[in-house]
Amino acid sequence: MRFEEIEVWKEARMLSQKIFQLTQNNSFKKDLRFRDQIRSSSGSIMDNIAEGYERGGNKEFIQFLYIAKGSCGETRSQIHRAFDFQYIDQQEYENILKQCVSLSIKISNFITYIYRSKLKGDKYVKK
Template structure:
């Protein structure tokens, strides 16, 4: 029996955990534009996984997984900027970067699993 709901997907679960870390880490940050953008990028990862899961085909799901992967890349870019701006210490930066890389790797694997077998 395959996955029945998006909540069962490891990619979605890990993306949610990453969003929680982002929200916590930037909670008191006063750069509201930056804080809003990095939070939206983090939430977009799991939201695109969820939205794509309930689409009508593997091709549609795959398209949304690519959107999710793009959001993960946006988040990574913002994490680097947050470190340069000293919004994050080295430890928090490394932790979230590692989480982001893990989520991206899982999403890539999911995309590859949806490709038609030749």
């Protein structure tokens, strides 16, 4: 299996793409630092899932999944700010918030699944 096959990674990738598209509008062009910050936090979700997976051990993977979940919360907070600054409209705001909350729940569920799993990770498999 590769990290590209993990459902939460796929969803994090879609969120990152959505944030990138959203921040292409003129409102974000006035605030480049904020634009870069929200792009970074949304990209960090998928990157941490990938990095944790590639480390080969479940304990490390869980640690990186928690970091990814934190980045998802950071992105959600920034979406509130984007709405407050009137960079996005009500519909965009609600859609992205819903996507962030859903992803955060799925990451939590994935953490629970891995934690309860008897598998220790690829690096512990004898070759």
